[in-house]
Amino acid sequence: MASLLTDPLFETCGRGPPPIKDYYHFFVTKSEIIWRWWKISPRMVYRHTKPGEVKESLSDFLEDIDLQREVRVVFGDHVLEFTMALCEGRYNYLDRLSDSLLLRIINFLELEDVDLLGQTSRKFQQLCGSEEFWEQAMRRHCCSISDEVVSLAKEIGWRTVFFTNKLHLQKLLSHEVLGLPAIKIVSEILK
Structure with missing residues (x-):
């Protein structure tokens, strides 16, 4: 090796x-x-x-x-x-492993372990907080993801969408349909 x-x-x-x-x-x-x-x-x-x-x-x-x-x-x-x-x-x-391979490995961990791994080094902090990881985690934990959720995630981030409960997510999606900025609503919800 x-x-x-x-x-x-x-x-x-x-x-x-x-x-x-x-x-x-x-x-x-x-x-x-x-x-x-x-x-x-x-x-x-x-x-x-x-x-x-x-x-x-x-x-x-x-x-x-x-x-x-x-x-x-x-x-x-x-x-x-x-x-x-x-x-x-x-x-x-x-x-020394590539980021894509590390992301595949990290996806097998429980979320608590991902948080702990992110505290070990700057590289793992970046990988465990990356949009790519949280998108993969969202797709792994949810049966199906609608196009509206994907567009919302691109706007506010996959991690935020992942930790937003379903009721707040529906509220965000309805505001997005009305043309209201989702970022303002997310900041109100997270207060």
Whole structure:
């Protein structure tokens, strides 16, 4: 399974914490880590300082406490922990799956579990809150969906329609037939 992974396994870059203005680039492949830095300083002493680079094997990085400390200071504990896991061969395969495949998997979960999954990472938060997911959930939980409900969902969102009870939904649909904006009515209902 690990052979399916593509390089880089992880890559990030950014500035150091204040007052440091140096720029850092951290790159993890299947065989090594690469740590690059560019000294950025208003002082004349550092004007002609060249960029630096350290390349280490994954096993060497696990033993290099100084480089680990630098990664922690610049990018935080979460990046260091993730990198250590990669160096030990513990890969997160879920993050590497396509969004369409993840949506298919998420659709098998209960709604409470979808909410919890959405709290685990930014990617899952976006997927679990996406219109595509809520449209699939609506189609899965309802026997049939009328064209009026589809047009209403396009206007106010599938998630809102999913959690709106049937009485309020009928009220929204009747207002839409009369030409009244459904968004105003939804905001009144949700108050």
